[in-house]
Amino acid sequence: MRNLIILGGGYGGLRVIQKLLATNNLKDVNITLIEKEPYHSLKTEFYALAAGTVADKHLRISFPNDVRLELKFETVTEVILEKQKVVLGTGENLNYDELVIGLGCEDRYHGVPGAPENTLSIQSMRRSRKTYQVLQGVKPHGTVAIVGGGLSGVELASELKESRPDLNVMLFDRGKNILSMFPPKLYNYVTDWLIEHDVKIINEANITKVERDVLYNHGKPIPADAIIWTAGIQANKIVRQLDVEKDSIGRVQVTKHHQIPGYEEVFVVGDCAALNHAPSAQLAESQAEQIAMLLTKKWHGEPFPNEMPKIKLKGVLGSLGKKHGFGLMGEKALTGRVPRVLKSGVLWMYKHHSGY
Ligand SMILES: Cc1cc2nc3c(=O)[nH]c(=O)nc-3n(C[C@H](O)[C@H](O)[C@H](O)COP(=O)(O)OP(=O)(O)OC[C@H]3O[C@@H](n4cnc5c(N)ncnc54)[C@H](O)[C@@H]3O)c2cc1C
Structure with a gap:
């Protein structure tokens, strides 16, 4: 054997x-x-778990029950x-x-002092649960700072605004624009959506230090009731x-x-x-x-192919709350309801095929 x-x-x-x-x-x-963990975790949805818009149970899938597979948790x-x-x-x-x-x-903190100890995370199910608990406990009209304006930071900011509209959500990003890996049509659409939904975007940020309930942007202290790291x-x-x-x-x-x-x-x-x-x-x-x-x-004692088939990826889809989204399919930029419906469809298919 x-x-x-x-x-x-x-x-x-x-x-x-x-x-x-x-x-x-x-x-x-x-x-x-x-x-x-005693289940497969749907990591791509951890932003929703942290924001409190999806229940924990909906992000867990049992592993296959098969005599040929031994599970060791x-x-x-x-x-x-x-x-x-x-x-x-x-x-x-x-x-x-x-x-x-x-x-x-895992999260990468780029050597920023205090970031590992004083920020919340959405990189694992356990840490996302903790983030959820802290976020739900933030006082009315409190401030939440999200560090990192990539896909997961943007998804978290928008979902949180939908879950807790009273919160003052600040999104700090190092670049001139959030989602800098996407074409301008997409990041401009997402920026406008976030501004319209009262998320404050701070571009060209440089987080130099994090303390309990304070982050320092270019050395300037900014108090926050919760700080979430999505910056690498x-x-x-x-x-x-x-x-x-x-x-x-x-x-x-x-x-x-x-x-x-x-x-x-x-x-x-x-x-x-x-x-x-x-x-x-x-x-x-x-x-x-x-x-x-x-x-x-x-x-089976067969040789490996000399050339492996190219890995083909279908594109990227991101959500802006439960009704809007954005995506890139090849060269095509999608915005609005269609990419959001597609994203939900992809998740449904994945759960369905994995025996949810
Ligand atoms: C908020 C968020 C949104 C995302 N959205 C998208 C998206 O829309 N589309 C997309 O394609 N990708 C998305 N991603 C990225 C995607 O989730 C990852 O690229 C993907 O999970 C990588 O799969 P993996 O199998 O390498 O690792 P994972 O899926 O992270 O699996 C690693 C597994 O290892 C286990 N593990 C870790 N350490 C140990 C240990 N020491 N002992 C035992 N077990 C251990 C973990 O519990 C976990 O089950 C997103 C990520 C985040 C955080």
Whole structure:
């Protein structure tokens, strides 16, 4: 029997499992998933959990119930590549023949003093729940500062305004415009929407320090009842600790077959892998499908393809509350109700196909 261990049951890890279990000729392989939560979490919706517009239960999906899959709800503390071994928080050591690392990412604080201790997060389900609790407890007309005007910061600001219209929501962004990775048509539309809904946008911000209930922009103190950090990500700590080649945010430089060079039995998926596209759930899923295909080939003694198919991404969709949204499909910029309906549709399909 071969032992395949999958670390992390997020978008990448779960898709590898779904694809492998869908093959009829999966013989002589034990698959073990190690995941710290007893369910798959819909991370792309954490902004709504934090804002209080979606219930926790709606963002959890059970893992497949299949005799070929062993579920271990434990925390991974270390991967020892040389020994083909995974260490768990319980002290247990597990050996693998093949390993898939899909542990996702964490907030990146860019060395800003006080930011890790004094800001809230929407990077994990547990931290999003905590953010929800703090946000719901903010006094009437209190101030909430969101640091980072990318997709998740914008989605959180708009959803929060819908959930708590009384709050004074401030969105701090380093660039000249929020959503600077999108074309002007999109960021102008989103900027106008946010201004119209009374979100204060502070462009060209430079957060130099964060204290409890105070953030400093260019050194100037700004009191806030809650401060949420959405200003950057880095690979999971376990991955950052690996002694292999990584990019500037700790993601592993992988081969075209998604393996760690020198450790061909180890595949890296999703936010832990340095790829040429911006990290996304879509990217993690596409990559996972390729990894499942490669694992099957390996187990059948077939060679890997010399050229891997190009990963094709459908586009990006963002929400502005429950009724409006924005998106980029290829070159086409979408604004208004249509992208919002599409986003809800994509989520519905995902839940439906994952057995929600
Ligand atoms: C608010 C927000 C909105 C987003 N919106 C979109 C969107 O609209 N579209 C899109 O494509 N992407 C979106 N993303 C990005 C997307 O969520 C990620 O790129 C995606 O989740 C990456 O998948 P993954 O499998 O690499 O990691 P994840 O889905 O994060 O899965 C990692 C898993 O590993 C587990 N884990 C972590 N550490 C340990 C450990 N030590 N031991 C055991 N288990 C562990 C976690 O519990 C988790 O289940 C959004 C992200 C955020 C935060």
